Amino acid sequence: MAEKHFKYVILGGGVAAGYAAREFAKQGISKGELAIISKEAVAPYERPALSKGYLFPQGAARLPGFHTCVGSGGERLLPEWYEEKGIELILSTEIVKADLSSKSLTSAAGATFTYDILIIATGSSVIKLTDFGVQGADANNILYLREIDDADKLVAAIQAKKDGKAVIVGGGYIGLELSAVLRLNNLDVTMVYPEPWCMPRLFTAGIAAFYEGYYANKGVKIVKGTVAVGFDSDSNGDVTAVKLKDGRVLDADIVVVGVGGRPLTSLFKGQLAEEKGGIKTDAFFQTSVPGVYAVGDVATFPMKLYGDLRRVEHVDHSRKSAEQAVKAIKASEEGKSVEEYDYLPYFYSRSFDLAWQFYGDNVGDTVLFGDNDPASAKPKFGSYWIKDGKIFGAFLEGGSADENNAIAKVARVQPAVSDLNVLTQEGLQFAAKI
């Protein structure tokens, strides 16, 4: 099969790829220099839409509505945009072999692509219950959510099982967003997760208590402290029940599993230095091999603010790391350099009428402030994380744009606090003063 050469190849066609392409266009590239190779069949889009607007019962988001870069208020890059810029979108093409020494990638269909500069933007894959050999986990309607094809399967299942029963396995991001949107679709929803409260990797017990109460008021049932150990299915192979470790059995027409992701780095095993489960990069997202960059979910990069190396699985970083890598690539071609990446972690989620944002690092002691009554008409509350007498992290539910900016500033500036009681009383006012 023919070999195709490009000056720049972006491997992966997700969020980071879309933002990298826009940055390449901004910096100036010639037609035919850049290709994006993606196993998905569509141009880069804003993945967060899949667990939110895409699944709404009315007015659901559909492509081309949410191609990158609309998620950050930028231009929507339609397939025509790539064509106009001479950027080749090589879609429905999975790369199954990467040989960094010969700078070549091979697709499942046997095509070869060579490059001068490679940006790895392969994102994450979902962890499946079949990976652990959970009994019956290959039944129909046990669904996962990562790509648009997965979201289409969910839409079909929601339509086929109208007003039926859904069990959500996992209490993280997918668990919380999916249980809300399935409830909006009038399914009878039960969440199951092993921990004592939801989203334990970020939420404190106090924050989680609000969301659990709010979800319960919306009719979502929550089963904590246990896991799914098996599934029953009918003669068609459709799931009918979830068996829990504590002996309970939950009827189910649809099961959605969100038990975490895994960065897609396997193509590069033994070829690139790795760290903390990701591909190790410098502050410009260059890997241990010159001319090979890694961005988004797969990159383990220096977090300047905290003086350590981290991997971040969130959309804001995927956008910014992609832009940083392209700026660094273009600058180095002119013998110039760019500033080191100086990232302030930013995570957010939306479900029902709720919207929270978090900035910084969730380390140290915490204080909870504001109105966190799940029954309030307009709840607004937050938390600060305090370490060594300074605020490291800030969380806010229900904040305005200005208030969210204020907590972001607090996490960046890390102001000193002497009295946690005063901080609790001042709450958002403390942030407003910084």
Ligand code: FDA
């Ligand atoms: P991304 O996963 O976007 O793209 C990777 C691309 O590479 C995919 O197109 C994939 O098909 C392709 N690929 C992988 N291997 C390949 C191969 N071998 N050959 C060819 N192509 C290959 N974050 C947040 O901050 N707020 C939010 O609300 C959400 N919401 C959200 C919802 C859902 C459903 C998911 C799954 C994730 C989120 N996230 C999020 C996380 C966020 O979407 C995620 O961190 C970014 O999409 C990461 O961007 P990347 O470009 O690194 O990977």
Ligand code: NAD
């Ligand atoms: P996650 O890591 O947020 O949560 C996984 C949850 O599953 C945890 O609560 C974990 O303890 C639980 N769990 C683990 N094993 C289990 C088991 N056997 N049974 C039941 N529960 C189990 O991962 P996720 O929610 O699957 O999300 C996947 C990826 O998508 C992540 O990268 C995430 O950042 C991303 N995402 C982000 C957002 C957002 O930022 N708003 C939204 C959706 C998805």
